[in-house]
Amino acid sequence: MPQAVHSDCDPVTYATRQPAPIVHVQGSHYQMGCQVGEHRRAVIHASLATYRGLFKSEAARLHIHSWKEAILHARKYLPFAEESVPQYVEELRGIADGAGLDFNDLLVLNCMEALTEDALHRGCTSLAAAPELTADGSLLVGHNEDWLPEDFESVYLIHAQPDDEPAFLAITYGGLLPNIGFNQYGIAQCCDSVYPNDVRVGVPRIFVSRAVLATTTLAGALQAALHHRRAAGYNHLIAHASGELYNLEASARDFELIYGLDGLVAHTNHYLSRRMRAIERDGDALLASRVRYNRTLRLLHGQRGRISRASIQTLLSDHVNFPESICNHVSIDDYPLDRQQTIAALVMDLTNFTMDVAWGTPCCSEFHTYRLDAPRLSLGERLAGSG
Numbered sequence: 001m002p003q004a005v006h007s008d009c010d011p012v013t014y015a016t017r018q019p020a021p022i023v024h025v026q027g028s029h030y031q032m033g034c035q036v037g038e039h040r041r042a043v044i045h046a047s048l049a050t051y052r053g054l055f056k057s058e059a060a061r062l063h064i065h066s067w068k069e070a071i072l073h074a075r076k077y078l079p080f081a082e083e084s085v086p087q088y089v090e091e092l093r094g095i096a097d098g099a100g101l102d103f104n105d106l107l108v109l110n111c112m113e114a115l116t117e118d119a120l121h122r123g124c125t126s127l128a129a130a131p132e133l134t135a136d137g138s139l140l141v142g143h144n145e146d147w148l149p150e151d152f153e154s155v156y157l158i159h160a161q162p163d164d165e166p167a168f169l170a171i172t173y174g175g176l177l178p179n180i181g182f183n184q185y186g187i188a189q190c191c192d193s194v195y196p197n198d199v200r201v202g203v204p205r206i207f208v209s210r211a212v213l214a215t216t217t218l219a220g221a222l223q224a225a226l227h228h229r230r231a232a233g234y235n236h237l238i239a240h241a242s243g244e245l246y247n248l249e250a251s252a253r254d255f256e257l258i259y260g261l262d263g264l265v266a267h268t269n270h271y272l273s274r275r276m277r278a279i280e281r282d283g284d285a286l287l288a289s290r291v292r293y294n295r296t297l298r299l300l301h302g303q304r305g306r307i308s309r310a311s312i313q314t315l316l317s318d319h320v321n322f323p324e325s326i327c328n329h330v331s332i333d334d335y336p337l338d339r340q341q342t343i344a345a346l347v348m349d350l351t352n353f354t355m356d357v358a359w360g361t362p363c364c365s366e367f368h369t370y371r372l373d374a375p376r377l378s379l380g381e382r383l384a385g386s387g
C-alpha cells in the first residue's frame, strides 16, 4: 500500500514525493485486466469501499438509495459497451477477477459520472504545445487530474502491450479503465469533464475514451471519441506527435472541433465553442474553470518558444485563485462529495515518449519520469500495419 501523506504546504491536501506505482501488462484484454487487478487488489478494494460509503452518506442527493440500485442503473449501460467495445468490457472483467471482486461493482465505478448525474464534479486542466513553440522542438502535453482526495492513494500508471492494439502508457486510479495517456503511434489524449444537457443511456464515457488510446491516426482518434452511441461526452484534448492539436468538445449527440492553429491549446471544464455552450448545464456556475482556462492560456502564451517539460510542471503548480487553482486543493468547507484536489499531474512528451508524473498536488510533490518502451512507428510502418 503506498504511503499517503498530507502535504507540507496544505495540511488537508494529499501529495507525496514518492513515484506513483507502475503496472506492466501484456496479452489479451482479459489477461491485462487480470494483471492489473492482481497488482492493484488492495487499493481497488479500498476505492470501492470509499464509493460504497459515499453512496450511503449522500443517497438523498444522488437519488440512488442503495449500492444494489446503483448496480441496476449501471447494468443499463452494459449492453451498449458490450456491443461497441467488448474488448474493454473484457478488460474490466479481468480487473474484477484479478482483484477478487464482483464485476458489477467495478461497472458501477466505471459508470459513476452517469449514475451520479455529474454530482461528482471533476475539475481537470489540460494543455498542449506544438514543437515549433517548445524549447527543444518536442510536442508536449500537460494535464492535472482533479478528483476526490480519497482516490489519491489508488493512482497508478499502466504500461500496456495489448496483443491486438498499440502499446500505450497511461495514468488511472481505483478500478477505472485508463483513458489519459499516449500510444506508440504518437497519439495522446487528456479528458476534461464537461456538463451537457443531452446525456442518455449509451456507451459510458470511460469506455469511449479508453478506445482512443487504441487508435493509430488522428481521424481514428476523433472517430473513437465520437462513438455514435456515446452516453455523454468529455472534452478530449487529442494531440499527435506531428504537432497537430485538437480539443474535441463532445456531448451525447453533438460535438465541436477546436483546432490548435497557433500551436497551443488548453481546456478546463466549460465548453469553449458557441455551439456547445448552447447545451451546457449550469454554465454560469463554472467560473473557477474559466479562471483556470484563461490563466493556463496566458502562461502558455508568455512562454512561446521556451516551453519545456519543466515550465509545464511549474504551470501545473500554479496557485492563482487558490484553492480552485490549476493546482487544485481541497476546500475543507466543502461537503465530502464536493471535495476535490489534483491527485496526479503529468507532462507527456510525444517526441521522446516520456511521461513525467507527480503524485498529488504538483506544488508539493515531485515529478518522476516514465517511458513508453515500444518502437515509434514511421509513416511507412503505419501504412504497412494498416494493410
Ligand SMILES: [Zn+2]
Pocket: 317, 318, 319, 327, 328, 329, 361, 362, 363, 364
Ligand atoms: Zn498546489
